[in-house]
Each structure stands twice: as C-alpha cells, then as structure tokens.
Amino acid sequence: MNFSLNRREFLQAAGMVGVVGASRSLFPRWMPRLAFRSPGQEAGAPGDVLVCVFLRGGMDGLSAVAPYSEGAHYYDARPTLAVPEPGRGSPALDLDGRFAFHPALAPLWDIYGQGDLAVVHATGSVDPSRSHFDAMHFMEAGTPGVKTVNTGWIGRHLQSAAWQNDSPFRAIGMGAMVPTSLRGPISPLSIRSIADFHFKGREDELRRLQSSLAALYTVEAPQAALEQQASLVFDTIQTLQSLDATSYRPAPGANYPEDEFGLGLRQIAQLIKADVGLEVACIDLGGWDTHESQGTLEGEFNQLLSTLAQGLSAFYQDLGERMQGVSLVTMSEFGRRVEENASQGTDHGHGNIMFLMGGGVKGGQVFTRWPGLAPSALDDGDLAITTDYRDVLAEIVALRLGNPALDQVFPDHTPTPLGLVEALPGLGS
C-alpha cells in the first residue's frame, strides 16, 4: 500500500502540475481505490454505498406518512395531532389514495414521483420492548429480543462480505461515538467534521510528536482496540489530507439544512464522490421522542421532519448521477401509539415506516401489508408490524450491496423477499 504520495506529487506524476485550478474533479477516480485494494483480491465492493439514517427517539410514522383513509380510526384517536386529509386546500400530499405525506415531506415529493423513493409501512422490530435503549440495541444488533449479541448488523455484513476493502473510510459513523449497528471486527471511522480531522499543535514539535504518538500506540502493528483506533486515525488523516477535503462544494440546488444532520449528510456525499472506498455511512437524527406538544403542521415534529426531508433531498440533489449507486434507508427504534396522550403528544408505540431512497429502489409506492387501525387489529394499542425490518434491510444487503451471507447478517432469521429494489446487474433475486 502506497501512502507516501502527497497531492502535489500525485498531480505531478499524472502530468497535471501547472494546470491552473487543478481541482479535485480532475483527480482520477481510480487512484484512491487502487490504494486500498490488495493485489489479487476482488476489486472492492461491487454494489451500492449504504447510507443508514437512524431516527432516534421513536419517530411518529403515523404522522409522517398518514393513513388518512382509515377515517375515524385515525382521526378520532388523534383529535389534535392527525394530519389533515389531502385534497383541495390541504397541505398534505396524497401518495396512493390510502396514505399521505405530511407537508414537511414536500422536498421528497419529486423524488418519490421519479421513482427513487419508497415508503415501507407497518414495519419495525418485532420485539415488544417499548424501551428506547433496548429497542435501539435490538434493531441495531439485528437480533430483536436477544441482548447477548454485541455486534451490529452492518458490522457483520462488512465482515461476511466476499470482497476486501482496506480503506479506513470503509465504514463511517458520523458523530462522536460509534453506533451499535457498526460494531464488529472491522473498525469503523467515527468523524464529526472532515475539515477538523487533523493534528493540531505547535509547528516546531509537531512532527516529532506525531511520530512519538505513532510509536506509543504501535500503529504499525496495533493489537488492542485503542491501538487499532490510533492506527485508523493516522490513516484517515493521511487520506483526507491528500484529498484536500476542505474545498468541497455541493452540487447546485443541493441545500443542506444548516445543522449537524445537514453537515453530516453533506460530508457523506463528499466522501462518496471522493472515491475513498466508502461502503457504509451511518448518521443519526435525534429528538423524535415527542411525548408532549408534538404539534402537527407546526411544532417539534414538523421541525424534525423538515430537517429530515431537506437533508435527504439535498443529499439526492448533491449526488446526482451517483445516486444510482447509493441505497439510503431510514429507521427508528419504534413508532408511536395510535391514540394521542393527554399532553398533545404520543407515547412509545410499535409499527412504523422506513424510507428507502436510491437508484435501485422501486420507488413511487408505499410497500405494506397494511393491518389497519381498527382496535382489533392493533398490537396493544399500537400499529402492528406486518413486515419485519430485517426483511427490508436483507433485501438491500443481498440485491444492492451484493452480499448473500444473510444468515450471518441476520442470524436466526429467514428473510421474506419483498420486491423493494432492483437487483444489481449480475445478481439474482
């Protein structure tokens, strides 16, 4: 593996020194990939980049994609929170005569119409837990009800994949801490800001300090977890530096929300386009635990949903053509109760929605085996789950990421095919 070229040396070798304004777009796509491929190995990941958005707190799917055609079962249960029926003068956006987008999802309307966005409804983790921490753990570990598993479904996917990818950017968690879904033998990169990811300090001693740190942490041959992280830090800084990551401009029309979520998505897009070997990126959007004053067309829930929609829409715009090779999925640890509570909010529920966005998605539809909201159809007052979320993810892993080892990704589970995505060329369904 050749890490020793800096950007200037590379450009020189490629005959580009002296070209005014030699920008990153002239950086040949093949170079960084080569750097991370071991000779004789499968040429990197064959499929999509997976982007996993976790909505923490229990997002209210019944407000985001409202089952308005349920009539009284929906509207009587939510006197203040129900999304109005779509139609003349209503801000809600009818999807298919049964469900409507909450107005805050307007930025996703075109993407849905173009067939690159789909909704799965009445889905989630079948475990009955209404505890945030347990439910999140089960969902991210990919083993509902089983607490003893400490690896994540994505961690196991990376481990079981048939190809090699030694890039330090192979799996990224945006944020300070590594999400459970990424836990596994392959060390993910946790990063908050690409622009800030470098050593800081006084010039005169910096080089000697860095080499001393490298020695202290045995980065050449790291054994324990801390040392492995240290090694990854060095590799990452090296690569980011050679990419000149600070001068990125999103594509025209891609207006990311100006918050941590927007910044995170923007950086993921940047890294995808930079071809550094990114396979999986995880990002969180929290704050969905709306027990009180949830609001409908205004308020907390509406704010969050707007942030989500704007972020996803900007990401889609920014990637442009490259969206064909990306599969983005959203999930939340559980949905919220059908009936609103006494504080104009909702309590922890069960069934929920997932969004799928990407070139391979059979979009423009709501996939669901809809159980309905009649009291007899509810699961202890909650929307029932008729599609196991693992089936949604399994389909993406097999058909878009190109990893058939589903028994390892989701142990003790046989996924049901759902027909949500087009298989990659060369892969069966």
Next chain:
Amino acid sequence: MDRTLTRRQLFTLAAPPALGRPAPQGNRTRGRSSAPPLLHLLNRITWGPRPQEVARAQELGYEATLEEQLHPEELDDSEADALLAAIPILQLDRRTVHGLADSGYRTHKALIQGMLVRAVHSRRQLLERMVEFWSDHFNIPAEEYSEDLVAFQRDVIRKHALGRFRDLLLGTAKSPAMLFYLDNYVNVAEHPNENYARELLELHTLGVDGGYTERDVKEVARAFTGWTEHPRTRTGFYFNPDEHDTGTKQVLGHTLPAGRGIEDGLHVLSILARHPSTARFICRKLCVRFVSDEPPASLVESMAQVWQETDGAIRPVLRHLFLSPEFQESQGQKLRRPLDFFVGALRATGTRIHEWWVLDEMLTELGQIPYGWGPPNGYPDVAPAWISTNGLLARWNVAMRLTHGAYSDAGEWGYGMRTELRQRIGHPRTVGELVDAVASQVFGAPLPGQDRDFFVRYAADGGDQATPVDARLLGRKLGSLYGLMLASPQFQWR
C-alpha cells in the same frame, strides 16, 4: 503545509520501543500493572492522584485513606470552597433561581463550572466521583432543566451521594427536575403518563431484567398520579390529591390498598429500594464504574448482599468494593471517559481555563459535556462506547492544547488558560529526573522501566537519562512531555 507524516516516515524518526506488550482485550494491564494497591485505589477513587495526595495516602495506609474519603464531611476542602464561592448561583433557592434574568444559560454554565471545579480541586474526590455516578444513574440533561438541576444536584444528589439509597431515590422522585424531565408532573388519574414509572423501574431501581411487567409499569404510574410541581412551595414539589388515582393497585406482588394519597408513591419507592433486583442492578453498575466493564459476578453478589443487609447504605457497599480482592485484580481495565481524561489532564497540569468558550470548545471536541446526555440512562460507562477515532484524535489534540500552547504562553493555543507545568516539577537536573517529575504529576508516581525509557529518549532526543536539563531543553520539551504522557495509552487506561 504538510503537517502529517507518511507511515514510513513516522518510524524513522522514533524507533518504536517495546511498549505495551500485546495484552488480551478487556484484561489489559498496562505499564502500571505493577503499581502498588494504594496507587490503584487512588487511580479509581480520584480523577488522578496528585503527588501530595499520594504522599498523604502513603502515610495513612490503604484502609485509612479509604475511610477518610468515605467521610468527606470531616475533610477540609477550603481550596474548592473558595473557588465555588465565585459561582454563587449554585447556592440559591429555587424561586430566586427561576426569577433571574437569563436563568437557563446562567445556571447551565454554573452547573458545568461547578462540576469541574469540584472534580479538579476538591479533596473529597470519592464524594465527587459518587456524585458523578448518581448524576449518570439519575440522569437529567441541563438543556431545558438547568434551573431545577441546581437544587437537584445540591439538595438531592450531593446530599445523599454517600448516604442511603432510599433517601436519594425519594429525593429524585420529588424533585421538579425529575418531575418535568420524565413528565410525571402531568401524570394524572384521568390520563396517566407512564414515562417516569417506566424509567423508575428500568433505569433507577430494578433494571430492565429486574422482574417487572408492563402491568407493573402501569400500576406504578397510577401510584404516582398527583406528584407534581408547584412554583410556590419551597422545593417545588406538590402532591395534588385531586389528580391522584386512589383505586387499589398491584405492584410487584404487593397490594396498595384503595383510598390512599401520597402514601401510594412512597410505598412504591420503599418496595423498589429494598428489592433484591435493585441491589444487584446498582451494585453491578458500581462495579462497572469502579472495577471493570465486565465485573466478576462474585463481587456483584457479595456487594448486593451488603446492600441488602444495610438496607441500601452506600458507604458500606463502597467499602466492601474497595477492600475486595476482585477490585485489586482490576488494574488498568477501566478506560477514562472523555471527561475523566479532561479532568485528569487539568489536575495533572494545574490548568485554569478562564475563557468559557475555550472550555466549551474542548469539551465539545472530546464528546462529553457535563449534564449533556439526553436520555435518562446516563453517559455509557464501558470502553467500546468511547473508543473511537474521533475521540482519540480529540484527546491527543486537547492534550497538546493544554500543555503545549499553555506552557509557551504564546499563540492561539494557549489563549484563555494558564497552567502550572513549570512550577510543579521542581528543579530536575537530568532528563531522568525530569521525566520522573512529570510522570509524578500525570500518573501519581514515576513510570516503570520501559515506559520510562521511551519518554527519556523522547526528552533527550535519543539520549539517555543522564542528559543534563537546561532552560533550552525545558523550553522545547516540557510542554510536549506532559502532552505525550496525557495522550499516551497508559493515561487512557487506569
């Protein structure tokens, strides 16, 4: 400007020493595995022992040191008290606090400053570690709740941190901070709100596997109907009998008879406090905090026994923990969380940060701000939650910022802070003495053999420990020697 080195270059500048012989995960015993038991005790009950604390502990011996820390009220703490006098808002009563202009911002800031002042300067280190433990256990974020957190911290957590668990539990149940945070203030007979009841069982007492059912959650919620907040009572707690569900209730096999008022909630708290699952759940958490991420079942069991025998008296339980053989065998197994790292670094360097935004910046970079964890389960306490590339790079950068720039007192890195690096090391004549002096500040004692050699070679630019120290060497090496030790893997584990 190329600030980074290629991997090949890194290793021509400093020959890697034989440090850190590969240790099995989770059973690592770093360079200080041979540290005497007393140093191990101090490493765990303090945020990093100061040399004077080590000296005093050596005079007193292990058990007396532990006893002294278990009775903080008898320990003079004038240095910390003097510094706390500069944050008077922490002493104000509830109504006054709420009446202040900008109360949210000011109390939030004061809480963070107060926590850090105590962690860095208090001699009552074990008390402060326990305050931190209970603050995590009964987590309430400062965002939105800081005004009420002032009283919560002062009158509930700090007051009972080494007392009896049942007193602590009752205090939290009645505190406006908790009533607001977990929505019990709107828990009324007609529309019960289960949020507090659930977290009370799952997080505060029995634990998620403690043997309660969803039915129990609902019944506990009913028991606490009417427990609410009032702006004009002294503590802010008010029991509203009109909103209380007076029907009979079944909780964990106990019958709560009909027709009672506040007694229902008190009864539930009593059941929970003396439940064997509570003893085990909390004792296990204490072991995770003070012993290791996967604590030996034998210790959890024996501690739980002490808990049951003393009806949840915290001192005897802690005494049992720190006198146990399992504790002795756990050297080097706990990873410093980012705040542990930061406080330890401040204690080692004597840094005072006088610009709020500088402090805020570093805490944010490190990824753990006091009272900054949103969900009620508190900041995680195991290594995998905190080992990350981002976290590690942040620690290195903060270590350099605290020591490098501050020492030279030049340039942006030293802005907003002062340290005592030079004042604390005396007058070392050789590099060996210098390294020992700095290590004593950072680790409480000089480093053992190979670890020490590494830093000697660094400070002497390849030379040996006899290399003489002059002003020039100090100028070039003192700050970065401190910084490297703080950034080292040895400092991350304790």
